[in-house]
Amino acid sequence: FKILLLGHLYGISTLSGVELYLKEIHPNLNISIGYENFEVHIVGGNYASLPQDLKDIAEQQDNIYVRGHIVPPDKEIETSHIILVPTPIELGIRVRIITALQFGALVVTHSANQKGIPEISHKENVITGSDALQIQHEIFEIFNAYENFSEIKNNAYNTYSKYFTPEQFYNQLSKYL
Numbered sequence: 001f002k003i004l005l006l007g008h009l010y011g012i013s014t015l016s017g018v019e020l021y022l023k024e025i026h027p028n029l030n031i032s033i034g035y036e037n038f039e040v041h042i043v044g045g046n047y048a049s050l051p052q053d054l055k056d057i058a059e060q061q062d063n064i065y066v067r068g069h070i071v072p073p074d075k076e077i078e079t080s081h082i083i084l085v086p087t088p089i090e091l092g093i094r095v096r097i098i099t100a101l102q103f104g105a106l107v108v109t110h111s112a113n114q115k116g117i118p119e120i121s122h123k124e125n126v127i128t129g130s131d132a133l134q135i136q137h138e139i140f141e142i143f144n145a146y147e148n149f150s151e152i153k154n155n156a157y158n159t160y161s162k163y164f165t166p167e168q169f170y171n172q173l174s175k176y177l
Helices: 012-038 053-060 073-080 095-102 130-145 146-163 166-174
Strands: 002-006 039-043 064-068 082-085 107-109 127-129
Touching: 002 012, 002 095, 002 107, 012 039, 012 053, 012 130, 053 064, 053 095, 082 095, 082 130, 095 107, 095 146, 107 130, 127 130, 130 146
Parallel strands: 002 039, 002 082, 039 064, 082 107, 107 127
Antiparallel strands: none
8 A cells, every 4th residue: 555745845835744744644554554554655855855853754664665856756646545745734735736636646635735725625536634643544544445435536637627727727817817
């Protein structure tokens, strides 16, 4: 079972999500799912800029793989069961969520990200949790019944197609030009 954490590791928003994952979510997943039953791939540039305590946590886990900057990330997204965006900051749009929607991927995100992307909705086109414990619980549920989430994945792609394609962006922008 593969979880993908995707993002530029220098930015404060990504950093806050990585910290929440490593310190609060991952230890609980190791217990609930069992560390031998899943792996986490951290994909993004600037790993060296992570605070040392976070690097220490990541490097001490047998089921965490730091992959670095991968361009394009398509294969990583396509081969992951979950794209995890645990960023708990209510600020702006998370492009990695839009990218994952484009692939029809199953996104698990902190509910704070609904502020920047109001088109996403819990159990409609993404899975959300308002804190580390809820996010961990949602991942556990997905792990136990992944096949039950195909409609959410389809809705994810449909959301991208309806709101976020270049054509849709142009149509919305042209209203203001």
